[in-house]
Amino acid sequence: MIEKEEIIYEKAVLVGIITQQQSEEKLQEYLDELEFLTQTAGGEVIKRFTQKMDKPNPKTFVGTGKLEEIELYIAENKIDTVIFDDELSPAQQKNLSKQLDCKVLDRTNLILDIFAQRAQTSYARTQVELAQFQYLLPRLTGMWTHLERQRGGIGMRGPGETEIETDRRIVRDRIALLKEKIRTIDKQMSVQRSNRGAMVRVALVGYTNVGKSTLMNALGKSEVFVENKLFATLDTTVRKVVIKNLPFLLSDTVGFIRKLPTQLVESFKSTLDEVREADLLLHIVDISHPDFEDHIESVNQILKDIKSDDKSTIMVFNKIDAYKAEKFDEEDLITERTSKHYSIEEWKKTWMSKVGENNSVFISATEKKNFEELRQKVYEAVRKIHISRFPYNNFLYPEYGENDAHEE
Incomplete structure (x- = not known):
């Protein structure tokens, strides 16, 4: 009798902030959706962290005290991934990765990762790859050592996994190539649409x-x-x-x-x-x-x-x-x-x-x-x-x- 292979989910925690523009009730709705996104990507949400702030901390998104609380929880519970509900700036992502010493993703990165899993055709894969590289370009500094240490899993599919040595010039060249490829396919699809009468x-x-x-x-x-x-x-x-x-x-x-x-x-x-x-x-x-x-x-x-x-x-x-x-x-x-x-x-x-x-x-x-x-x-x-x-x-x-x- 063949035993079924056990699916191992990555342990993740979610982080979001309550601001003047985003009430606690609204944040919980977003975090519910972020949890569904995480499950779709192959993760299991263990805990949610929220903090009330006027605006995100430009260096670490959340405050110092909250970051220390998250850091302690990660260490004690062997968490693989921390996912933030809003898009992190390159500086925030770099600082958080360094301090938390685990994989740090934001909502955009997570959605791109799901798209990378779901892309079946060559065209869909090209579209997703382009989006990933455009997201990656401003985040190259300080990102590669983190990627090298955390191979595979959620947020690591696509360019990050196979091209650790990529520099800005190569990424820009790749973006230009993908855009040209998409333009060619777009023309073909436009002709197909016009042929439908x-x-x-x-x-x-x-x-x-x-x-x-x-x-x-x-x-x-x-x-x-x-x-x-x-x-x-x-x-x-x-x-x-x-x-x-x-x-x-x-x-x-x-x-x-x-x-x-x-x-x-x-x-x-x-x-x-x-x-x-x-x-x-x-x-x-x-x-x-x-x-x-x-x-x-x-x-x-x-x-x-x-x-x-x-x-x-x-x-x-x-x-x-x-x-x-x-x-x-x-x-x-x-x-x-x-x-x-x-x-x-x-x-x-x-x-x-x-x-x-x-x-x-x-x-x-x-x-x-x-x-x-x-x-x-x-x-x-x-x-x-x-x-x-x-x-x-x-x-x-x-x-x-x-x-x-x-x-x-």
Whole structure:
């Protein structure tokens, strides 16, 4: 009998600060997400450290006393990695690595590492490598001895592991080479997009792990990789879908996240081009997540950054099967009833009812709940775009057939 190999997780601690801009409640939300990111990367969070400060210490991010507390805990509990919730400056990273004598990562480094794990195609790997080198360039001084001592594991995949001797000139040359490679592939992908003709394009957008790939599989009847982890898919998948004999192109895109590293936005330009060139966006939201409104805001901000916030959009509130409102005691005179106590029906009567021309739908992608309503909304929106693009079709084919959706 073959024994299963035991998975060994790196022991990690998380560090974040409470500031005037970031309340304790907000910090805990970010640290919950950082813990999920750490688990996705292959780590186990043992403890969280928080500190209230006006602003981060420019030398060590946290104060001297808190740093000593973290240092003592690391030594006593044999911690492998310390992960900070905000991006560290090169000086902070150097000082922290020296004092803590263990691997020091920040949120950006962690996200880049997950992308390095998840990149399957040559193009995705090139994009991630470029982002890693851009992050690495200002941090070269004093970093190599630390990397030499801490080979492998979270945050060490990619350039740091194999090119310890890399200097700035070589890194800059590598960045230039990767950018050229991406430009070449971008041109090819642009030609591919133009070759798809004038067919209406629909793009799935949303926070990471909201069920975009599951919805892609259900609508397009395709097999896109699905996993309950952050950034399960990096590569854009495009499928031709037909609803009631009306064809359109449906594309799945990389999930967004709060504090998305700028290096990734730049290197994943082509993936985001699928969003930029789409005629219709399906903004998928995990309504069962306690911070789903913040997720919507984060996605909207990134759409604004890539100049795609004015597109026709259908809000798709997914995972209604997993939604659980907090119980509210009517006789409790102290606790105030808030949105966390709302039922799905109550949520529908809020701002959600005012989205576009009633352009919101509540579904479960895994259980196919309310799927007919979603398909009808998508059909109507695509048909409207199709008719404006091909007005003659409206006279030749006033009504499309009533066949079920299928993929060709």
